[in-house]
Amino acid sequence: MIKELLEAKETDSFDELCVRLGNFLGIGKAVPPKVLLRAIDDPPFADNLIVCRNTPGFLQSLFDDPKTAQYDGDAGKKKEDGKSNTELIAKAATAFLKWGKAGFSTVDEATLERRENACLACPNLSEPKNKLQKLVAVKLDKERVGRRTGDKTCKICGCNVARKIKLPGESCPDSHPAIEGMTRWNEPQRVAAAVAE
Ligand code: SF4
Known part of the structure; x- marks a missing residue:
């Protein structure tokens, strides 16, 4: 399909x-x-x-x-x-x-863990608020990489974090607090045109 x-x-x-x-x-x-x-x-x-x-x-x-x-x-x-x-x-x-x-590819395990660690330490990690966010929630498993954020969402973009961190085309919407030009996921920030593509 x-x-x-x-x-x-x-x-x-x-x-x-x-x-x-x-x-x-x-x-x-x-x-x-x-x-x-x-x-x-x-x-x-x-x-x-x-x-x-x-x-x-x-x-x-x-x-x-x-x-x-x-x-x-x-x-x-x-x-x-x-x-x-x-x-x-x-x-x-x-x-x-x-x-x-x-929709058909996911990041490798090391990338997934790095992104997830960043989200777990991020002040923007928040509880799901609306029905859609609850609907796509992932079952929490604190021991399993990829499920450690459970149903938590990103306060800035509104995405379910556990879903978002798996997709290669996604990017963290916030700047790294210490490294200029990088996101909190420690990946280069995208220029606006690329994000909107
Ligand atoms: S995607 Fe970025 S801004 Fe959102 S919770 Fe994760 S690290 Fe924080």
Whole structure:
């Protein structure tokens, strides 16, 4: 199903992109337009969709989230700052490529442990607050690398930390307190353009 995303083109229609995303997520049909619009506009939401692939109950909760309803109909198009349909589709096709790559690879064990140690020591590590954050929570296991942050989220980006630290394309949103140009994960800070790609 990853092909669905990697083969997305700027010549696809909006409806075709909804079908591609639905197939990628394993629901066998198009996602509602509001889901695609929010996924393009809200990276943590897109991450949550990827995490909940092939679990229809969780996906439905994401689709029914009140914030997703804000992307319904004309209101959703307005959220995209008046972009034309062509621009919207181009943005979606680019995002699909990114999700397709990010959704199927994970960092090596040493990177995972280094990132997790940084999050465990970070003042931005916080309790999940909303339904979405609780929905994608990871079961806490203090002895197991990759699960030591459990359901904790990052106060800055709102992501579930245990999910975020596994993805190669993710980056810590905060500056390292002692090393200029690095994040708290001790990785180079990305320039704004790269983060938004
Ligand atoms: S991602 Fe970065 S800012 Fe967020 S909790 Fe982890 S170390 Fe802190």
